Structure formats: C-alpha cells, structure tokens
Amino acid sequence: MVSERIVVKIGSSSLTSDEGGLNRERIAFFASELAALHNKGANVILVTSGAVAAGFRQIGYTARPKALHEKQAAAAVGQALLMQAYQEALSGYGIVAAQILLTRSDFSNRKRIQNALMTIEELLRLRTIPIINENDTVSTDELKFGDNDHLSSLVAAMTKAEQLVIITDMDGLYTEDPRKNPEAIKIERVDQISEDIMSVAGGSGSSVGTGGMRSKIEAARIAMRGGVHAFIGSVQQPGDLQxxxxxxxxxxYFDTKLDSLPMKKQWLGFHSMPKGRIIVDKGAEDALLSGGKSLLPAGVRGIEGDFHPGDVVEVVSLEGAPVGRGVVNYTAWQAQAAAGLGSEEVSRRIDVNRIEVIHRDEWVSLR
Incomplete structure (x- = not known):
C-alpha cells in the first residue's frame, strides 16, 4: 500500500444522526480507519459530505432545510463544525487535516482545476489528509454533486487514484432492495456498467443524505472511465476500510482495464460544459469508439444548439445515447450545412479551417 493513492468518500448519513448534528463517535471511527491507511504509507484523500446536516440544528432549523439559501446558511455553520471535528479526531494520530472547497464551476475552468490539483499534490507531499467538500455556501445549482458521489469520482480521476471507496449504509449493490426482499442477490463485481446494472439502483435511503445508489453507480462509471477502480460498500467495523x-x-467492486486519462481528456469528458449536440450515424459512432478516427462531416446526421469553433460539444448516436465529447471546428450552421457530405464537397462549399468536425486529438469517448 506504500504510496498508493486512495480517495474515500463519506456521506452525510454516515456522519450524522437522522435528526441532524454530527455523530462524534462515527467521525472518530472514520478518523482511525483513515489514519491506519495513512500510517501504512498510503496517500489518502477524503471527500466528505455533512456540512448542511451538521449545521442546520445549530443555526435553529428544526429539520433539514430545502430552500437553497437555507442550505447555504446551514452549510456556513456546519462546514466549520465538520472540519473542527475532523481536525480534532485526526490530530490524535499526528495527522494534519487540510480543507479544500470546490464547486462544479471550478471543474469546468481548466486553470482553476489545475490549481486545485497542484494544491492537493502539495498537501499529499507534506503528508496531510486533504478533506474535500462542495462549497455549499456559494453553490447555485441546488448542491448538485449528489451527496458528493459525483465529486468524489471527479477527484479520483483528477488525482489518478488507484482506488475510489464510496462508503454507504448498504454492503454493496443487490439485484433488488434487500431491505424489502430478503432473497435479493448481492452483486460482487462489475466490469461494465450496463442498463441492467443501472436499473437495480434505487433511491436515497436517508432523509439526511441526498445521494442514492444510482448516483454512486454513476460515480463508479466516471471513476472507471478515468482508470480508477471503485468500491461501493459498508465500513462499519475496525479494519473494514483496509x-x-x-x-x-x-x-x-467496480473493475476497469482502462488507463487514467490525461487532464485535458478529463476536462473534455467530465468537466466541460457542452454548447450543443451533434447526432452521428452508426458508421461514425463505430469510427469514433473503436477506430480511433476523427468525426468527418459525412457521419453527421443532425445538430442541436448554437456553437462555434473551439466550443465543446456532445456527440450522440441516432438513438440519443452519449458517444463522447470533443472540441468542434465548425459553427453550428456550418456543421448543419456540411452534414452528410463528403470531405471534398465540404471543401468546395464551406470555408472551414479543418475538414474534421472534431479531430481525434480533441475527442474523448464516454463509453
């Protein structure tokens, strides 16, 4: 485990009581589990939820708030309480905890996320444990990381972690909800997240947290695409994390055979905000996914949105299934005019700098 990089995600329901407020015993337990990994030489990164749940009672709300401004107010109080609890628990093991607050917009800005990565790398070099949470006090889109499941997968891919551990109150993924059907079968390993796998994921199991099993599987999908192995399960007893x-x-366990993605490809695939969609035929879909080819005008079948050269666009199949994302070389009207035409015909009719609608060097597959 020496120098192995591990991202651990802990949700609100694992850190707080159902009524709200921090459960100090649970935080002390998780601190001991993290310290055991740290002291074996692992580079541990913690992604934690719990700021809103920790703060809403303290600020005077009788139940977890639903309005955005109320959540932000609760988080402003709760984030300080959460970090204080982690600092105190980890200091008993001689470990310094460092706080990093991120938003979705941080990831969509290439310079800002590169700066965040540099900070994390320096904190790991100094043998601290970076503790990452969404910056709930300024998030404007309803705290949309989904109990930080999505955030943890982005952090794992960005830091090129070997393993992402998402801790939940369930001991894994089942064919049905085992709380309702005792004959449900546990799924031990997954090497491809199919629609069948997604269909067995239910909703949220707690009024304190916001992320259900579906958001955790989506997080595992992102991690796997970024070359990171994922685990979704229970850590309740000493030694469970190891x-x-x-x-x-x-x-x-969610296994992957893919290599980690360079930061540029990660930004394209996970962090960028697409300005439109390009619909492609089956031939172009296969060429992009399996042939390592660029997207040529001949394979384009439709355009949605208004985009310009240099923008990121999403590419989808004729059925609407995501294929990938890339940096487009055409305006939307040029792509529409060139759709289905051969390259020579496009060169005669339309003034574009490159014949490829999306060059393979500016492309990332999402399958």
Whole structure:
C-alpha cells in the first residue's frame, strides 16, 4: 500500500444522526480507519459530505432545510463544525487535516482545476489528509454533486487514484432492495456498467443524505472511465476500510482495464460544459469508439444548439445515447450545412479551417 493513492468518500448519513448534528463517535471511527491507511504509507484523500446536516440544528432549523439559501446558511455553520471535528479526531494520530472547497464551476475552468490539483499534490507531499467538500455556501445549482458521489469520482480521476471507496449504509449493490426482499442477490463485481446494472439502483435511503445508489453507480462509471477502480460498500467495523482495499470488503467492486486519462481528456469528458449536440450515424459512432478516427462531416446526421469553433460539444448516436465529447471546428450552421457530405464537397462549399468536425486529438469517448 506504500504510496498508493486512495480517495474515500463519506456521506452525510454516515456522519450524522437522522435528526441532524454530527455523530462524534462515527467521525472518530472514520478518523482511525483513515489514519491506519495513512500510517501504512498510503496517500489518502477524503471527500466528505455533512456540512448542511451538521449545521442546520445549530443555526435553529428544526429539520433539514430545502430552500437553497437555507442550505447555504446551514452549510456556513456546519462546514466549520465538520472540519473542527475532523481536525480534532485526526490530530490524535499526528495527522494534519487540510480543507479544500470546490464547486462544479471550478471543474469546468481548466486553470482553476489545475490549481486545485497542484494544491492537493502539495498537501499529499507534506503528508496531510486533504478533506474535500462542495462549497455549499456559494453553490447555485441546488448542491448538485449528489451527496458528493459525483465529486468524489471527479477527484479520483483528477488525482489518478488507484482506488475510489464510496462508503454507504448498504454492503454493496443487490439485484433488488434487500431491505424489502430478503432473497435479493448481492452483486460482487462489475466490469461494465450496463442498463441492467443501472436499473437495480434505487433511491436515497436517508432523509439526511441526498445521494442514492444510482448516483454512486454513476460515480463508479466516471471513476472507471478515468482508470480508477471503485468500491461501493459498508465500513462499519475496525479494519473494514483496509478490507475494502484488499479486495475482501463488504461491498461491490467496480473493475476497469482502462488507463487514467490525461487532464485535458478529463476536462473534455467530465468537466466541460457542452454548447450543443451533434447526432452521428452508426458508421461514425463505430469510427469514433473503436477506430480511433476523427468525426468527418459525412457521419453527421443532425445538430442541436448554437456553437462555434473551439466550443465543446456532445456527440450522440441516432438513438440519443452519449458517444463522447470533443472540441468542434465548425459553427453550428456550418456543421448543419456540411452534414452528410463528403470531405471534398465540404471543401468546395464551406470555408472551414479543418475538414474534421472534431479531430481525434480533441475527442474523448464516454463509453
């Protein structure tokens, strides 16, 4: 485990009571689990939820708030309480905790996310544990990381972690909800997230947290695409976190054979904000996914949105399924005019700098 990089995500329901407020015993337990990894030489990054849940009682709300401004106010109080609890718990093991607050817009800005990565790398070099949370006090889109499941997968891919551990109150993924059907079968390992896998994911199991099993599987999908192995399961007893990393954990493993993506490809695939969509035929879809080819005008079948050269666009199949994203070389009207035409015909009719609608060097597959 020496120098292995591990991202651990802990949700609100694992840190707080159902009524709200921090559960200090649980935080002390997780601190001991993280410290055990840290002291074995692992580079540990913690992605934590819990700011809103920690703060809403303190600020005077009787139940978890639903309005955005109320959540932001609760988070402003709760984030300080959350970090204080982690600092105190980890200091007993001689470990310094460092706070990093991120928003979705940080990831969509290439310079800002590169700066965040540099900070994380320096904190790991100094043998601290970076503790990352969404900056709930300024987030404007309803705290949309989904109990930080999505955030944890982006952090794992960005830092090129070997493993992402998403801790939940369930001991893995089942064919049905085992709380309702005792004959439900546990799924031990997943190497491809199909629609069947997604269909067995239910909703949220707690009034304190916001992320259900579906958001955790979506997070595992992003991690796998970024070359990171993922684990979704329970860490309740001493040693459970190390068991999860050794392959004997109480949960489901999501394996990948893909290599980690360069930051540019990560930004394209996970962080950028597409300005439009390009619909392609089956031939172009296969060429992009399997042939390592660029997208040529002949394979384009439709255009949605208004975009310009240099913008990021999403590419979808004729059925609407995501294929990938790329930096487009055409305006929307040029792409519409060139759709279905051969390259020579496009060169005669339309003044474009490059014949490729999307060059393969500016492309990332999302399958």
């Amino acid at each position: 068991l999860a990393l050794s392959g004997n954990g109480k949960g489901t």
